Amino acid sequence: xxxxxxxxxxxxxxxxxxxxxxxxxxxxxxxxxxxxxxxxxxxxxxxxxxxxxxxxxxxxxxxxxxxxxxxxxxxxxxxxxxxxxxxxxxxxxxxxxxxxxxxxxxxxxxxxxxxxxxxxxxxxxxxxxxxxxxxxxxxxxxxxxxxxxxxxxxxxxxxxxxxxxxxxxxxxxxxxxxxxxxxxxxxxxxxxxxxxxxxxxxxxxxxxxxxxxxxxxxxxxxxxxxxxxxxxxxxxxxxxxxxx
Numbered sequence: 001x002x003x004x005x006x007x008x009x010x011x012x013x014x015x016x017x018x019x020x021x022x023x024x025x026x027x028x029x030x031x032x033x034x035x036x037x038x039x040x041x042x043x044x045x046x047x048x049x050x051x052x053x054x055x056x057x058x059x060x061x062x063x064x065x066x067x068x069x070x071x072x073x074x075x076x077x078x079x080x081x082x083x084x085x086x087x088x089x090x091x092x093x094x095x096x097x098x099x100x101x102x103x104x105x106x107x108x109x110x111x112x113x114x115x116x117x118x119x120x121x122x123x124x125x126x127x128x129x130x131x132x133x134x135x136x137x138x139x140x141x142x143x144x145x146x147x148x149x150x151x152x153x154x155x156x157x158x159x160x161x162x163x164x165x166x167x168x169x170x171x172x173x174x175x176x177x178x179x180x181x182x183x184x185x186x187x188x189x190x191x192x193x194x195x196x197x198x199x200x201x202x203x204x205x206x207x208x209x210x211x212x213x214x215x216x217x218x219x220x221x222x223x224x225x226x227x228x229x230x231x232x233x234x235x236x237x238x239x240x241x242x243x244x
Contacts, residue, residue: 021064021069025234034201052173056180057181059129061093102156103120103158120155125149133181179204186222194226202223217238
């Protein structure tokens with residue numbers, strides 16, 4: 001572990017007064033919405049109300065994390081991240097979470113592969129936050145954003161619904177689902193089993209979102225059809241709450 005990684009996973013990273021760990025305060029917005037919710041059935045703890053999250057594309061245990069604030073407040077959850085380099089960092093900084101070194105694949109590609117392991121090509125960039133399974137997003141990263149591709153590797157992938165079937169504790173309610181997968185958020189959401197797993201709050205990206213015409217957002221359209229309302233937007237994320 002290099003010094004920078006050590007510093008960001010140590011107590012010093014928290015000590016300097018950080019209130020939000022997400023890119024644009026998504027964690028604070030979601031925390032406020034969930035604490036005001038009358039439908040929560042969360043246990044009381046010395047940290048406040050304890051809940052459960054699923055973080056898909058978790059990236060780093062603290063940096064740009066939509067869920068670390070919740071971890072500090074006593075929540076626990078599943079952190080799904082395809083970058084194998086992050087496993088040790090999560091084990092050090094968030095030992096109470098379950099870290100899954102997996103990708104979440106497109107349900108269309110996975111629907112006929114229920115009895116076999118499937119892998120997808122994973123594009124790795126010098127800026128690890130830009131890593132993606134999407135060839136189109138990888139092309140944009142290079143040609144439009146000037147990011148440097150440092151390699152590719154095959155990573156095991158599963159649909160979100162199947163991951164939850166396998167790893168979610170029995171009868172565990174999901175209070176927060178965070179999805180940040182660089183251009184594949186809609187595919188990840190569609191791979192969930194919504195009849196079985198319906199989080200109260202969702203944080204997701206839509207890289208084509210236009211606030212002037214929010215109804216044209218593919219992610220918003222899809223989640224609206226499932227009973228979710230768009231509550232807030234930041235520079236990077238859309239935040240939804242289940243209202244039906």
